[in-house]
Amino acid sequence: MPPPPLPPVKEATGKPSQDAMPKDPRKFKSDPQFDPARALQEFASHVASTVNLTGERSRLAKRAQSESIALQKASIRGFQYPSIAKRLKTGKEQLDNELARVDEKLQTHEKIRDDMIKQLAAHFNSGQKQAQSHSELEEVRGDARQTKADIRDLRKELAKALGDIMNTLENRIADQLKSAALSAKAREDSSREQLQETCKKLVNERADLSLQRLEDVERTFHRLQGTCDMLKDRMNSWHQELEKMQHSIVQLQTTFNTFKDEKTNPTPEPHQPTLNGSSASADSLADIMRQLENIRQLQESKDEALADDLEKYEAKLATLEQGISKLQQVAEKKEMSVQAIGNGKPSTLQVSPELLELRQGLFVADKNIKNQFQMIHAHQTALQSLETRYNHLTTEQLVQRMVVAMQEMYPHASTVQHELPGIKESIKSLSTSVNALHAQLRTSDEARTAMVSDLSAEKARMDDAINSLGLRMNENEKDLKTKMDHLKEKLKQDMEDVQNEVVQRVAPLLLDYQERTKSEES
Incomplete structure (x- = not known):
């Protein structure tokens, strides 16, 4: 997460409003209570906050784009899992709200940065005595612009690398899920037919x-x-x-x-043989x-x-x-x-x-x-x-x-x-x-x-x-989560390194400016 923004400069320097400030910085009278070192420090802090917010906005925009693509695929193909589609829709709304909040913060910091640039320009360009300071301020501005350009290039490279890694991971996960689904479906069809x-x-x-x-x-x-x-x-x-x-x-x-x-019934004698x-x-x-x-x-x-x-x-x-x-x-x-x-x-x-x-x-x-x-x-x-x-x-x-x-x-x-x-x-x-x-x-x-x-x-x-x-899918999910955490840590470390590098480059300039101011006053 980016560090909280610093308060506006007018609380410490008594900066007048933008309407009361003259259009020509040469006609602006220097404020005796103006502290250039503090102003540059606040300016560097706002620049770092702007860079952090810009990186966060880019990351949220990519996530919102991927969520939008997934939601469109689920709605077009007639996705059969309404709970997942609802979760995608809720995540998309949360990302949109977070993106709006980051845009609002970014606009606030850019506005404060522009005001501080005008104030610094007005103070460093006031009077003939500050001609040399004006040239140095121009150099500081050039260095700041160069630093900003370097930061922008570095942010683009980091965003591009992160996008490539995310796309590669998404494609690999999609291919693995697709191949697993096709193989499972083919095995199920073959077993059912058999x-x-x-x-x-x-x-x-x-x-x-x-x-x-x-x-x-x-x-x-x-x-x-x-x-x-x-x-x-x-x-x-x-x-x-x-x-x-x-x-x-x-x-x-x-x-x-x-x-x-x-x-x-006996018969007469002549018939005796017959009877026998x-x-x-x-x-x-x-x-x-x-x-x-x-x-x-x-x-x-x-x-x-x-x-x-x-x-x-x-x-x-x-x-x-x-x-x-x-x-x-x-x-x-x-x-x-x-x-x-x-x-x-x-x-x-x-x-x-x-x-x-x-x-x-x-x-x-x-x-x-x-x-x-x-x-x-x-x-x-x-x-x-x-x-x-x-x-x-x-x-x-x-x-x-x-x-x-x-x-x-x-x-x-x-x-x-x-x-x-x-x-x-x-x-x-x-x-x-x-x-x-x-x-x-x-x-x-x-x-x-x-x-x-x-x-x-x-x-x-x-x-x-x-x-x-199922075990292979769980292992792939754990590996993906581990890689995402590693990328988050690496990105956070890179942002901290960029912020430290900006502070290291601006701090010598501020110290040099303070020494010159003291030498001129003496």
Whole structure:
């Protein structure tokens, strides 16, 4: 800050007003109380104050110009930080007020300096006795003008150097901020694009995999449904065969009752051989009836087991239909989310619940397929057991003949025996498809885990980069503040050196003038 201005000269020298002072300095009468040394000292003080105020005004003008340029840039480009724009506007107003205050002080000092120059000229030019003093005063004035010119040149050089340094610093800071902003924006854009592409790719893969799994489940469901329909048809044919067998049993029972009545009602002697043959045939028929009764009981138990199995099949089919409907709804939602992401609106918060729901549906379908596979295996075992028992029951010659006759009349049982290997192959293919589905589920889970870990690592890397950029900006700001403080101190020291140099140059002149005055008076 410049030193406070000294009081006007008229308080110490009794200087008259400018209007009362004569225009011709030669007609001015010297004041006996006038002290030239004090007047020159005050004049030098005012000159130094003027130089300091001029330097401060130049500095304030440059700051006001830079603030005005920054405010214009903020207003023209639609600056998105209103607090910074408001702060710039407030700083601009404060600089304008400070500049007006400095201008007012500078005008006051220049006016006082002009008055002192006139007063000194009037005093040093009064009378013939002061001719030599007038020439010396002219020399002092020349030296003062030279000093003033030197000070002005020095001030210009300092202002120019300071302006160059400030411009260099501003350009460097602007370039660094611009490069940092561009690099941060480029990294943010690249990371955002990469994340969007990864999300799109993941969602597309999940959607394709879900649709493929849904199609596999639907094919499995249709295959199981066809198998159940075939088993139902076979059961109906077996029911028809059982009814026909029951009808044959009723006929045989009627024949047996007839033979029994003949046995209870004896016939004449001539017919005794016929009765003996009838009793033998009745015994064989009783054995046949017992075997047929056993076969009927076995067939009824088989029909009951098949009926229970069909009911279980129908319940499982209903469960599978519900699971497939849920999977279709999830697939529709997945297609909608894929379309939304394709339109440029990725939403990981919406995709994750749908993936969980799809995974839950696939888990339920997988569990149902496992249960169905176990049921089919149980039915396969039961069919093998029934086939074995059926073969064991038909070892007798008569029963074998009846079975052959029944197969010739009703070939469905043989058809069932021929179709059992096909059913076994279907069961094996179903188990293979279930294992493949398990492998696909494990692969998708591993891919999802790897993607989550990659995204977490990318997020950590971006956080580290942002933190490092923040630290670099803070360090640059501290360096800039340190350099500004150093420049202020250097400028203040230079101004003090200039002021001391002016005082050192004027002081010998004042002392010389005092010695001459004393010598003349003596």
